[in-house]
Amino acid sequence: MKNTDIQISICGSAGDGTIAAGDILKRALAKGGFKVIAFDVYPPEIRGFGKCISRVRVTTEQVYSLKHHSDVLVSLDDSHAIPHVGEVRDSGAVIYEDTPISGVLEGSHISAHISPGQIPYGLPVREISEKETSGNRSRNIVALGYLAGLIGMEPEIFHETIADKFRGKAIKITDMNVAAFDKGYALGQKTFKLDDVTVGKAKKSRNKDATITMMNGNAAVVQGCMDAHIKTFFGYPITPATTIMEKLATEMPKVGGRLLQTEDEISAIAATIGAGYAGSRCATATSGPGLALMAEMLGLGVVAELPSVIFVSQRGGPSTGLPTKTEQSDLNLAVYGRGGDGQIIVLAPTNVEGCYKCAGKAFEMAEQYQTPVIVLLDLYLSNRFETVELPKQSPFTKTSNKAAKKKDLEGGYKRYAFTKDLASPRALPGQENGMHTITGLEHNELGRPSDQPRMHEDMSAKRHNKLLAALSHHDITIEKRFGDEGDVDVGILGWGSNFGECLEAMFKAREEGIRCSAMKVVMLSPLPLGPINDFMDASGEVFVPELNYEGQFANLIQGATARSVHSYTRVPGSPMRVEDMLVEIRRLAKIKKAKKIGKTKKAKKKAA
Amino acid sequence: MGNISTKPVYLEDKLAEIKSDGKLEYRSKALPTWCPGCGYFSISEGVTSALNNLAIKPKDTVVVSGIGCSSRFPFFVNTYGFHTLHGRTLPVATGVKTANDDLTVIAVGGDGDGFAIGGGHLSHVARRNVNITYILFDNGIYGLTKGQTSPTSSLGFTTSTTPYENHDRPLNPLMMMLSFGSSWVGQGYAGDPGHLGEMIEQAIAHRGFSYLHILSPCVTFDKTDKTYGNLNMQVKPIPDDHDSSDLMAAIAMAQNVHKPPLGLYYKEDRPTLADGLDEITQQSGGGKNVVTAKAAE
Amino acid sequence: MVQPKHHVIIGSGITGTQAAITLRERDPKSRITIITMSTLLFYNRYDLPDVFRGRTDWQSFLVYPPSFYEELNIKLRRGSRVVNVDSTRKEITLGHKETIRYDTLLVSSGGRGYLPEELVDFRSLMHNFATFEAAMNVKKILPENGKVIMLGGDMLGLDLARNLIQCGYTVTVITGEHTFWPHTVEGNERKTFMKALESMKVETFDGDKAEGIASIEEGKKGKPARKIIFKDDTVLEGDVVMPFFGLAPAVEFMIGSDADIERGLLVNPELRTTNEHIFAAGDVCQIWDKKDKSYKFFYGWKNVRAMGEVAAKNMTGDNTAFVTTQDEKLRLDKKGQINSPFWEYD
Numbered sequence A: 001m002k003n004t005d006i007q008i009s010i011c012g013s014a015g016d017g018t019i020a021a022g023d024i025l026k027r028a029l030a031k032g033g034f035k036v037i038a039f040d041v042y043p044p045e046i047r048g049f050g051k052c053i054s055r056v057r058v059t060t061e062q063v064y065s066l067k068h069h070s071d072v073l074v075s076l077d078d079s080h081a082i083p084h085v086g087e088v089r090d091s092g093a094v095i096y097e098d099t100p101i102s103g104v105l106e107g108s109h110i111s112a113h114i115s116p117g118q119i120p121y122g123l124p125v126r127e128i129s130e131k132e133t134s135g136n137r138s139r140n141i142v143a144l145g146y147l148a149g150l151i152g153m154e155p156e157i158f159h160e161t162i163a164d165k166f167r168g169k170a171i172k173i174t175d176m177n178v179a180a181f182d183k184g185y186a187l188g189q190k191t192f193k194l195d196d197v198t199v200g201k202a203k204k205s206r207n208k209d210a211t212i213t214m215m216n217g218n219a220a221v222v223q224g225c226m227d228a229h230i231k232t233f234f235g236y237p238i239t240p241a242t243t244i245m246e247k248l249a250t251e252m253p254k255v256g257g258r259l260l261q262t263e264d265e266i267s268a269i270a271a272t273i274g275a276g277y278a279g280s281r282c283a284t285a286t287s288g289p290g291l292a293l294m295a296e297m298l299g300l301g302v303v304a305e306l307p308s309v310i311f312v313s314q315r316g317g318p319s320t321g322l323p324t325k326t327e328q329s330d331l332n333l334a335v336y337g338r339g340g341d342g343q344i345i346v347l348a349p350t351n352v353e354g355c356y357k358c359a360g361k362a363f364e365m366a367e368q369y370q371t372p373v374i375v376l377l378d379l380y381l382s383n384r385f386e387t388v389e390l391p392k393q394s395p396f397t398k399t400s401n402k403a404a405k406k407k408d409l410e411g412g413y414k415r416y417a418f419t420k421d422l423a424s425p426r427a428l429p430g431q432e433n434g435m436h437t438i439t440g441l442e443h444n445e446l447g448r449p450s451d452q453p454r455m456h457e458d459m460s461a462k463r464h465n466k467l468l469a470a471l472s473h474h475d476i477t478i479e480k481r482f483g484d485e486g487d488v489d490v491g492i493l494g495w496g497s498n499f500g501e502c503l504e505a506m507f508k509a510r511e512e513g514i515r516c517s518a519m520k521v522v523m524l525s526p527l528p529l530g531p532i533n534d535f536m537d538a539s540g541e542v543f544v545p546e547l548n549y550e551g552q553f554a555n556l557i558q559g560a561t562a563r564s565v566h567s568y569t570r571v572p573g574s575p576m577r578v579e580d581m582l583v584e585i586r587r588l589a590k591i592k593k594a595k596k597i598g599k600t601k602k603a604k605k606k607a608a
Numbered sequence B: 001m002g003n004i005s006t007k008p009v010y011l012e013d014k015l016a017e018i019k020s021d022g023k024l025e026y027r028s029k030a031l032p033t034w035c036p037g038c039g040y041f042s043i044s045e046g047v048t049s050a051l052n053n054l055a056i057k058p059k060d061t062v063v064v065s066g067i068g069c070s071s072r073f074p075f076f077v078n079t080y081g082f083h084t085l086h087g088r089t090l091p092v093a094t095g096v097k098t099a100n101d102d103l104t105v106i107a108v109g110g111d112g113d114g115f116a117i118g119g120g121h122l123s124h125v126a127r128r129n130v131n132i133t134y135i136l137f138d139n140g141i142y143g144l145t146k147g148q149t150s151p152t153s154s155l156g157f158t159t160s161t162t163p164y165e166n167h168d169r170p171l172n173p174l175m176m177m178l179s180f181g182s183s184w185v186g187q188g189y190a191g192d193p194g195h196l197g198e199m200i201e202q203a204i205a206h207r208g209f210s211y212l213h214i215l216s217p218c219v220t221f222d223k224t225d226k227t228y229g230n231l232n233m234q235v236k237p238i239p240d241d242h243d244s245s246d247l248m249a250a251i252a253m254a255q256n257v258h259k260p261p262l263g264l265y266y267k268e269d270r271p272t273l274a275d276g277l278d279e280i281t282q283q284s285g286g287g288k289n290v291v292t293a294k295a296a297e
Numbered sequence C: 001m002v003q004p005k006h007h008v009i010i011g012s013g014i015t016g017t018q019a020a021i022t023l024r025e026r027d028p029k030s031r032i033t034i035i036t037m038s039t040l041l042f043y044n045r046y047d048l049p050d051v052f053r054g055r056t057d058w059q060s061f062l063v064y065p066p067s068f069y070e071e072l073n074i075k076l077r078r079g080s081r082v083v084n085v086d087s088t089r090k091e092i093t094l095g096h097k098e099t100i101r102y103d104t105l106l107v108s109s110g111g112r113g114y115l116p117e118e119l120v121d122f123r124s125l126m127h128n129f130a131t132f133e134a135a136m137n138v139k140k141i142l143p144e145n146g147k148v149i150m151l152g153g154d155m156l157g158l159d160l161a162r163n164l165i166q167c168g169y170t171v172t173v174i175t176g177e178h179t180f181w182p183h184t185v186e187g188n189e190r191k192t193f194m195k196a197l198e199s200m201k202v203e204t205f206d207g208d209k210a211e212g213i214a215s216i217e218e219g220k221k222g223k224p225a226r227k228i229i230f231k232d233d234t235v236l237e238g239d240v241v242m243p244f245f246g247l248a249p250a251v252e253f254m255i256g257s258d259a260d261i262e263r264g265l266l267v268n269p270e271l272r273t274t275n276e277h278i279f280a281a282g283d284v285c286q287i288w289d290k291k292d293k294s295y296k297f298f299y300g301w302k303n304v305r306a307m308g309e310v311a312a313k314n315m316t317g318d319n320t321a322f323v324t325t326q327d328e329k330l331r332l333d334k335k336g337q338i339n340s341p342f343w344e345y346d
């Protein structure tokens, strides 16, 4: 059986149930055992008629990014969908409303824009919806049913998913929507199919210790927090991080956790650090503008050596920037953005499962290394849905605090004692004989203010070096190499949400015969310099693609390794095009070849 | 109250006194680094005696401060202490208290710390009724940075940044805190340590957010305005017939900036932030000490 | 600046497509739009019997690849039904309520299979062969070596019949007045051709003799899927029943325009209708014959393609009359088998 790999785009306005239709689609397919990656694009304004697109890629085998071309486009609103018709590949399908309520001038109907290579399917969506639900509210469901029938998906999983979706509402609503779906489905099945988009059989997973679910990056962060037994959360709403707080607000109280919406991000991080000081597993979540406000407090977290976890989901910047578009331009702020020598741990997961892992591990690290830990996501990862396998047993510790023991407290407790692992035993408020005052001032081992040059040097070294242990923190991927082993023509060094595209590009390059591998760097601070240098040694040319203008990751790597890389930056506000990356990889592979030939020529000359 | 001391409190005198009572337990080994005669000495005195009287153990107390002369305070008490950032006293204190209800959390800071850079937090900590005590040391000046104008500096006051005199109208902290919904508001004076101690004790004992405003001279950088001499002449006790449950009466009394009344302005019992959070826990069907369950996706 | 002219063509068959090509040659800057109900690009209907030889990929039937339309800058509006033509406003309305303005309009919507009145009630029990989809449908339901009952037996049907027989199916033609349409063969000539049919292994059944069809019904379980009951109670069984009664022009949507209609759209030899901006070509039009003083249909791909070209010329300022070059004679080949010029295609 041919492996399934199709991508469906549903486009409409906010009131059309576009995102809801995409949601049912991806959940149903995940239920059916497929691997799903999905990403929705919303309008910046909340209500009304702004454009929404839901893109869902369905595959038998795990893939790593969305495709540039979709196989099917479903239009629920032509004015929004028309610019996206070009996304559909040749012989792909465009499904649209053929019974609109009002007339339009030439060119305002989507059928005017379907290219000769694409297959048009017009259907009476509104008429069917009105018949089944006495209103046009179910147009999205009718269209979904049609799509499912057309490309041969099983209707039962959709029935279940629709029932889930409308759970809690009147039974009648579920029934009406199921009926609307079935009408669309029957029509889709009956339609004479000219496109070549089909769904095959899904593979079932066999891992007994894991649950397969579908969630987006933010939901995975929440799950990671919950599995790590988060106790307190303080946050201030900001796209695209808000849904982390919203979900936690529902989940944390159920297990006795506390969540507070603060007056601003300064307050959020201050309270988080306060709670961390008091021994609580704590976190906050924000985006670039909020992280900028948090900078001073994070410095306090560094110097006072207190645990805190900050989930940062990047969006287009600087300033308010592009609030609903994705970008990877807060790397500098996350890695460097504090006064003084403010090194902290920065983790950048590359996929949804990574969000879960990094979220849970961030708490362990924050406590064990007594430091703020930033988990750096972006809008694309926060909102991207993927099928993930989550362990049934929490893989995270309940606490990793290094508690002060009795002997530590005897004879004058040294909060910042120089110990072997550099993380000093910590007395928590409420602990007998542990009273001490901590400060943002440079201090001695006791925590008393000290501006002695030696002390500042020793303490700076302590704060810096203790973090290096995080590079071998147990059970988390710090960096990982994929693709060809040994020496390669082109090595792709990637990070964050963009790494999925890096992998896809790498696989495509290999298909073209280019020796290629890709390394993801999950821990951006401290950097795993050993493996990065090894990777660069093995790579003829090092290609560093990222979604920011300045090449922030490339600069980080170049600065840290003193070696040059090929920086490739784009800021489209959307995921990077794999095709564009491939062009660059091909070019680099040629450079590498030319160098090789040059070398052998030289060698020959020498030999002669 | 009554006999208002006209003399500043001097360190040497104090040292002799504290050796004899139980308050020593609350005293840090580090001696205050304030200028001799600074009003802050009587505040630290008041806090230690209040904790002593209330029998709150040092290990269960956290003093959170911002940045400023006043914010050096935690170093001089033998409790848990957190000297944070300029202006961030209240949110850090909120975090500490939210993480552990059993702690007595006292936030301290100066007028610049609280009403300038940290002004955004005041209203929120008040309306949420976080069960902490906020002691504001108002010297009408930036002490630590050596004498610039502050949000409570008087009109016409000259400082290093207002060499031609201050034209910015001062805030009315008491009125602000009353209108923000503080459930306990009082005023004390560093020149009347006895009364101040009582006020601190009451403030800490209050269940909810208590705001204690303390008029405290900066003997080094203010030689003309909020001096002991001037303040001694101005302060007066709150009239006996003031009804401390009457918010409007309290706000009216707060208008009297030139003859500042000392004592309890307002007190109200209402649910605290923690009460609300516990209520949410109940509403969610969860409870404390529940082992973390899987979050529904 | 002068706005480029918008030439709109209704129908994407050979006539419409030829017209578009000629229009593009003669008026390079113009806008050209072809409107069709089909979801496919222009394909070769003459090849459709090939589906029984396993040629089932629709792409293989396309006369031009998708890029052809892009290269010639011809806008192709598939899946679009014209519901009205307003000749005063020079505007057409599509089924999905989109209005399109034209400067010149060519109606080349062709003909659709004609069905005699008495058979209309049984439409759902019959299969046509007009489109690729219909052809695939017949292929799908026709069992191996199955039997096709062909009603009428026009030349399109007979072409299919000879192909089906080559592929191992059996075909029975219920003959009548439409047999051999659009050829007119009468008397002895007809007898010769009937015989020739039999020599081609096409079974024939004289429907008129059996007093015509009384009803078409579904066959019983285990029996062929259809049975035809004649008025004289004769019953014929078959797996599919396909009507082939010639073509009728598809012109309903023109009723609101001021172009005259008799059976087809009436045009002068220059293919202009009674409205100066509307032309018609192909199976849809009846052309004035000066000699006979009557309107005539002209069939066959050579004719309809020529009409497309003539119409396009006249839409762009020419004044050429259409002259048929099509051989219209039904004949027998060396082997004694029927051959029709209407079956030829290049």
Ligand SMILES: Cc1ncc(C[n+]2csc(CCOP(=O)(O)OP(=O)(O)O)c2C)c(N)n1
Binding pocket: B067, B068, B069, B070, B071, B086, B109, B110, B111, B112, B113, B114, B137, B139, B141, B142, B143, B144, B145, B150
């Ligand atoms: C973000 C920041 N800005 C400025 C300062 C400098 N600074 C330290 S204390 C202070 C003002 C202190 O005045 P106040 O809060 O009234 O305290 P006081 O010294 O009078 O007790 C300033 C401006 C700082 N530490 N941090």
Ligand code: SF4
Binding pocket: B033, B034, B035, B037, B038, B039, B040, B069, B070, B139, B143, B144, B217, B218, B219, B220, B221
């Ligand atoms: S500068 Fe003023 S406020 Fe600061 S310690 Fe000295 S007297 Fe007190």
Ligand SMILES: [Mg+2]
Binding pocket: B068, B110, B111, B112, B137, B138, B139, B140, B141, B142, B143, B150
């Ligand atoms: Mg001050």
